[in-house]
Amino acid sequence: MSERTKRTVIMAKEVGFCFGVKRAINLTRQALAEHNNVFILGDLVHNKRVTDELEGKGLRKIEDYEDEKTGTMVIRAHGLPKTRIQEARSRGIDVVDATCPIVLRAQEAAQTLERDGYQVVIIGDKNHAEIKGILGALENPALVVDNIQELHEAKRSYKLLRKVGVIFQTTHALELCNSIVNEMLMMCKEIRIINTICRPVQNRQDDAIELAGKVDLMLVVGSRTSANTMELAALCRYHNPNTVHVQNADELPVETFAHCRIVGIASGLSTPEDLVEAVRVKVLTADMEPVSAA
Numbered sequence: 018m019s020e021r022t023k024r025t026v027i028m029a030k031e032v033g034f035c036f037g038v039k040r041a042i043n044l045t046r047q048a049l050a051e052h053n054n055v056f057i058l059g060d061l062v063h064n065k066r067v068t069d070e071l072e073g074k075g076l077r078k079i080e081d082y083e084d085e086k087t088g089t090m091v092i093r094a095h096g097l098p099k100t101r102i103q104e105a106r107s108r109g110i111d112v113v114d115a116t117c118p119i120v121l122r123a124q125e126a127a128q129t130l131e132r133d134g135y136q137v138v139i140i141g142d143k144n145h146a147e148i149k150g151i152l153g154a155l156e157n158p159a160l161v162v163d164n165i166q167e168l169h170e171a172k173r174s175y176k177l178l179r180k181v182g183v184i185f186q187t188t189h190a191l192e193l194c195n196s197i198v199n200e201m202l203m204m205c206k207e208i209r210i211i212n213t214i215c216r217p218v219q220n221r222q223d224d225a226i227e228l229a230g231k232v233d234l235m236l237v238v239g240s241r242t243s244a245n246t247m248e249l250a251a252l253c254r255y256h257n258p259n260t261v262h263v264q265n266a267d268e269l270p271v272e273t274f275a276h277c278r279i280v281g282i283a284s285g286l287s288t289p290e291d292l293v294e295a296v297r298v299k300v301l302t303a304d305m306e307p308v309s310a311a
């Protein structure tokens with residue numbers, strides 16, 4: 018004889034947009050309501066649903082502002098090098114600066130370290146827009162490393178100095194940053210660290226790791242172009258190999274988790290809350306394998 022059991026879904030404490038993303042979306046909506054010609058370098062957030070909505074209201078995505086002579090340019094939450102902002106303004110372009118205040122603080126931390134005579138070392142992805150913005154806030158080139166191999170390479174090629182000031186990409190996992198800093202301790206004489214990791218990111222990561230350890234299946238919802246979602250999924254997978262990253266409810270591999278009784282759900286910081294809710298509902302209503310009773 019068999020009987021049906023209920024599936025339990027445990028949501029992470031916080032899902033949906035972080036405050037920096039919410040602020041950037043609101044500033045962009047406001048700019049679209051007040052101005053005719055509004056454009057942005059790249060995507061405002063790594064989520065197609067949101068970018069489609071804003072483009073539907075008239076937001077133009079551009080690769081460069083070389084051809085723009087007027088109009089309003091929105092700066093994304095990741096920020097932009099200050100020389101580029103100045104250059105846009107000098108061309109007569111209005112700027113709506115939606116750089117997240119936490120990213121601005123990371124830029125200021127790098128400037129403080131540089132002013133105090135440290136070689137600035139950023140632990141982060143050199144191709145990420147936020148890191149380009151931080152580099153652009155400095156007078157001198159900084160060293161960017163994202164793993165221990167890159168650190169050793171910098172040491173071998175004499176690019177790593179003895180007195181270094183370290184900051185972190187705001188969305189990076191503390192565990193990864195720790196391992197690189199530990200290695201650096203053996204290579205440098207003086208290290209000053211300013212912790213620029215975003216608190217909402219860290220809270221979500223800690224919470225998701227704890228949740229992943231308690232469930233049969235861990236779902237992480239968010240775009241595959243979102244660095245923080247990819248990192249969150251990797252962290253959860255490390256703590257629970259049965260972790261699946263989905264962009265929306267349509268991607269849920271329902272047939273593969275019919276046996277899972279307790280499911281955890283977390284989301285990236287640029288994932289709209291209703292996408293997460295749709296995943297929750299689908300998980301709850303998907304069929305479960307009946308449990309055999311004696």
Ligand code: SF4
Nearest residue numbers: 035037117119187215
């Ligand atoms: S993740 Fe943190 S730093 Fe990035 S936009 Fe959100 S609040 Fe700002």
